[in-house]
Amino acid sequence: MGTDMDGRVQVRPGGPGTPWADADLDVGGIPRSYEAFGLLFGVRNVAGFVPVAPARGIPGDAGADVLAAAHRFDDHYEHSWVTWAELDRIDWDRPAPVVNAWLxxxxxxxxxxxxxxxxxxxxxxxxxxxxxxxxxxxxxxxAERAVPREILDDLPELRHRLDGMRALAGKHGGDNVRMIVWFYG
Structure with a gap:
């Protein structure tokens, strides 16, 4: 049995100090990718990436529906979140610091x-x-070091979610778009 990811993308249309709302981007539709999970959140980090947002928990202003979904089952763990502003700073061409555990x-x-x-x-x-x-x-x-861009090449579902977050950030600002996740399995 492996590890999978679920969660929500949220936007804060009114900017800082206003409520977050769920965006129409399904995080649960992203297939299992330990390289992506490791790069973004440090979970199952077979590639040895320095994670962008490891184990931050669910933000307190996420909303009751997100909290209920994140804690619906006992096997949900490694809750975290990341803003588009943070994702936008990833160097997609910089190899991981170590050789990938997967060939x-x-x-x-x-x-x-x-x-x-x-x-x-x-x-x-x-x-x-x-x-x-x-x-x-x-x-x-x-045996080689993983490169984040290859994750996007291998995982069009993640690329689609990130493109959606980029579009929302273009309208609302990078700090007003975030992905909240939890892992299970």
Whole structure:
């Protein structure tokens, strides 16, 4: 059994000091991605990212419906939140500080390597050096540091939510748009 994420995106249309309202962006529709969870909130951080917003809890002004949803089940944990202003400061091209615990998988296509994902195989070396490779037919596994932009490439559902938050921030300001999350499983 793995870990999944749920939550809400909220906007404060009137600016600071006014109530938050749920936006029409479903956080629960984002598929499981330990690299994304680690980058944003430090949960299941297989890539070793320095998380943007680890375990902040649910904000006190989130509203009764958010509090009820976040605590609906006993297995909800690692509650946190992050504003668009904080997300907007992520350097999407800066590699994680350490080699990813999950290997990158490439397929040899027309004589060149095409990245097709992560994980699914464990190398014989428990702690492989960056750049180490293993081949199995037309599949190449490589130990490398994760790059946040690759998360967005692999996870269009997250990209869609972040694009929605960016649009809301363009209208209301980056500190007036936030994602509140909790994890379960």
């Amino acid at each position: 990158s998988r490439y397929r040899v296509t027309a004589g060149r390597l095409v990245r097709v994902g992560k994980g699914g195989w464990t190398p014989p070396d428990a702690d492989p050096a960056e750049g180490a490779e293993w081949r199995d037919g037309d599949v190449v596994w490589r």
